[in-house]
Amino acid sequence: MPNDAMRNDLQPSEEVARCARLVRIYPSATGETHALRGVEAVFRRGTATAVTGPSGSGKSSLLGVLALRDRQSGGELWLEGRLTDGLGRRQLRQLRRRDVAWLAQRPTHSLYEHLTAAEHLRHAAQIRSAAAESGLELLDRLGLAARRDARPAELSGGEQQRLALAMALIGTPSLVVADEPTAELDDSSSELVLAELRRAAATSAVVFATHDHRAVDAADRVLHLRHGVLSTETRRGSDALASIDSTGRVQLPAQAMTLFPQARARIVVDEQGVHLLPPEVPDDD
DSSP states (O other): OEEEEHHHHTTTEEEEEEEEEEEEEEEEETTEEEEEEEEEEETTTTEEEEEEESSSHHHHHHHHOOOOOOOSSSEEEEEOOOOOOOOOOOHHHHHHHHEEEEEEESSGGTTTTTSSSHHHHHHHHHHHOOOOHHHHHHHTTTOOGGGGHHHHHGHHHHHHHHHHHHHHHHOOOEEHHHHHHHHHHHHHHHHHHHHHHHTTTTTTEEEEEOEEEEEHHSEEEEEEEETTTTEEEEEEEEEEEOOBHHHHHHHOGGGGHHHOTSSSSSEETTTEEEEEEEOOOOOOO
């Protein structure tokens, strides 16, 4: 269970998901790849979070764990107040179907070639025990009302992505997780997708990985990953904040690392705060 200090920063009703010291390790030909190294973050209902970082920074690994598609190697994941560690495959499937929406970067991974757009929405509504009419409303808002009888092969890439998004959002899931939702879209489709994600953020916690500045601008906050570590958090209208994990570790910005070529720092604490200074180099004899 998260400690009291971690719990008290939020009202329980606002918190949808929480990562505590999250670790993800993949086996590789050369040993092990540490994709996530102790990531700690909270995702709240009513908030859209963009996850950024260079390739290999751990974005997809974090999203996969949040969406219950992958298991973490260490640490804890809480979803709607439930600790997911130890849940069986059937329990995870039920939790994923009821509370988590997943939007893959390539929509073909979510679509069935033999179903029309309207049939896709009816299928998704049945899984989530939602009203099928809500899916038709989503199709309308996403500019697909006239394409309701079209199958995936008859839709453009942008239309396929919008259909996949409509399927993901039906039934008002608690957590919406999207991997590069605008990466392969034109401006018009991107605007529709981002507008719907913003709309979903009114009732859900929305998290998406992106390199798209338009998507970053649509987020309430930005989490920047570097080498599997949460480096900074930026909230709308605020300066970037360095992340401090539960062990007291701080991830320095890349530009600050040049000040510490020995990977060591002096820590000075005074009434003005905490200061990190380069080590004092002794005079040569």
